[in-house]
Amino acid sequence: MLSGRVPRIAIVGSGPAGVFTAEALLKSERGPAIDVFDRLPAPYGLVRYGVAPDHPRIKSVSAVLRRVLENPAVRFFGNVSFGVDLGLDDLLTHYEAVIFATGAPGHRGLGVPGEELRGSWPAGEFVSWYNGHPDALVDFPLHARKVAVLGAGNVALDVTRLLVKDPRELADTDVPDHVLDGLRCSSVADVYLVARRGPAQAKFTTVELRELGLLRGVDVLVRPEDLRLDEADERLLETNRQTRANVDLLREWAERPATGATRRIHLVFWRSAAAIEGDGAVSGLRLARTRPGGSEGEEVLPVQGVLRAVGYRADPLPGLPFDARTGTLPQRKGRIVDGGGRPVAGCYVAGWLKRGPSGVIGTNKADAVETARCVIEDLAEGHRSRSSDPDSVPRLLRRRGTEFVSWSDWLRLDSYEINRGQAQGRDRSKVSDLDAMLAISKRGL
Numbered sequence: 001m002l003s004g005r006v007p008r009i010a011i012v013g014s015g016p017a018g019v020f021t022a023e024a025l026l027k028s029e030r031g032p033a034i035d036v037f038d039r040l041p042a043p044y045g046l047v048r049y050g051v052a053p054d055h056p057r058i059k060s061v062s063a064v065l066r067r068v069l070e071n072p073a074v075r076f077f078g079n080v081s082f083g084v085d086l087g088l089d090d091l092l093t094h095y096e097a098v099i100f101a102t103g104a105p106g107h108r109g110l111g112v113p114g115e116e117l118r119g120s121w122p123a124g125e126f127v128s129w130y131n132g133h134p135d136a137l138v139d140f141p142l143h144a145r146k147v148a149v150l151g152a153g154n155v156a157l158d159v160t161r162l163l164v165k166d167p168r169e170l171a172d173t174d175v176p177d178h179v180l181d182g183l184r185c186s187s188v189a190d191v192y193l194v195a196r197r198g199p200a201q202a203k204f205t206t207v208e209l210r211e212l213g214l215l216r217g218v219d220v221l222v223r224p225e226d227l228r229l230d231e232a233d234e235r236l237l238e239t240n241r242q243t244r245a246n247v248d249l250l251r252e253w254a255e256r257p258a259t260g261a262t263r264r265i266h267l268v269f270w271r272s273a274a275a276i277e278g279d280g281a282v283s284g285l286r287l288a289r290t291r292p293g294g295s296e297g298e299e300v301l302p303v304q305g306v307l308r309a310v311g312y313r314a315d316p317l318p319g320l321p322f323d324a325r326t327g328t329l330p331q332r333k334g335r336i337v338d339g340g341g342r343p344v345a346g347c348y349v350a351g352w353l354k355r356g357p358s359g360v361i362g363t364n365k366a367d368a369v370e371t372a373r374c375v376i377e378d379l380a381e382g383h384r385s386r387s388s389d390p391d392s393v394p395r396l397l398r399r400r401g402t403e404f405v406s407w408s409d410w411l412r413l414d415s416y417e418i419n420r421g422q423a424q425g426r427d428r429s430k431v432s433d434l435d436a437m438l439a440i441s442k443r444g445l
């Protein structure tokens, strides 16, 4: 570390990656002073805005993140967007090191005709809506009776489950009131979960897959012919417990007679989207068969909605190198590198922006430790020395007219949401309108 004074570090993004990096840095010998910036007035990234509301145990990871953000050496600046309110030069002027942990908020495209039709959405838009993200639509259109969800991972499972779950079972979660109203009016009766490959290749975790079979008033239908396994699949089953458990579950469902429930989930394997059909709006999804050696041919699902859970990707950040192929920042062990592979002085990356959109919340921890280690090593070398005035950045933000949200402002909004929720018999009721979030965080209600 630089001798004589506490190094000042900026972290951009208050999701798991940013906060775990702060935690790792705080454990270093001479703890730095850390400022955490987020473009939203609320912290915690996808823990608040991605994890499904009916998974409160996972949502409660926010309590772990909160403890780090409440460390006296850490300050929170919400409603401050990198690239809008602060640029790279600003941060490099005021901090010895800057860690970028802005996640992967963009959506990968499917690359098939009709993707742009009305009724075709990245699944992340639906996730943002039911989680009350301030950028989400206020009314997510749920007029379709039949919807296809494309993807074979846990996001596809979350989205499928939330589409058919009885809204009464969500009434004790933190979903905003307008989302509950929207779900109560939903017309969705059939959801087709379409996976490009077979049951042995799906990335579903068994606990989440099993939840589909436990939904009240919902039949889960599996086509027995999709469950035929080849030798390679059988070998996978022997070596991978999750795959075995998933296939066992699917076999059980394939044998279970339908109960005549009003909502149905159809699990469809070995099909990929060839085109989304419709004149202005979605009226069908053309699927191509993908099973090697299987029969050729297409089928059309008569859906009026398509949710594409085919992956997230990061957006480029102004002034920093970007790898458009992987949708991440080029880096080595967390040090951002330029086109020639040389470290960009003072700049680091963590989380989904570093690795791409994979792994659970905990995966970001080991990753954050690696990044923090590089920061600490470089600070020890003492290459960069910057302004030590802790008020310089808040002053700069005020001068620019940025209404930043401090930690105590956020706690005001947090208490408001908790009190409003408790008055309705639940733990929290989220505020999702940005102006309202700012007004409550600044002035309460």
Ligand SMILES: Cc1cc2nc3c(=O)[nH]c(=O)nc-3n(C[C@H](O)[C@H](O)[C@H](O)COP(=O)(O)OP(=O)(O)OC[C@H]3O[C@@H](n4cnc5c(N)ncnc54)[C@H](O)[C@@H]3O)c2cc1C
Pocket: 012, 013, 014, 015, 016, 017, 018, 037, 038, 039, 040, 043, 044, 045, 046, 047, 050, 051, 052, 055, 058, 080, 081, 082, 083, 101, 102, 103, 104, 105, 127, 155, 158, 312, 350, 351, 352, 353, 358, 359, 360, 361, 362, 364
């Ligand atoms: C739908 C969904 C459900 C999931 N469910 C689970 C689950 O149940 N269990 C589990 O373990 N994992 C789950 N995950 C994975 C988990 O959420 C991620 O591993 C984790 O959130 C990635 O952390 P991150 O900090 O890299 O990104 P994020 O959590 O996305 O955090 C990025 C932060 O950066 C901020 N930011 C973005 N741009 C800017 C900018 N320009 N300026 C300032 N701030 C900015 C954002 O507002 C955000 O707060 C889920 C992911 C998704 C998408």
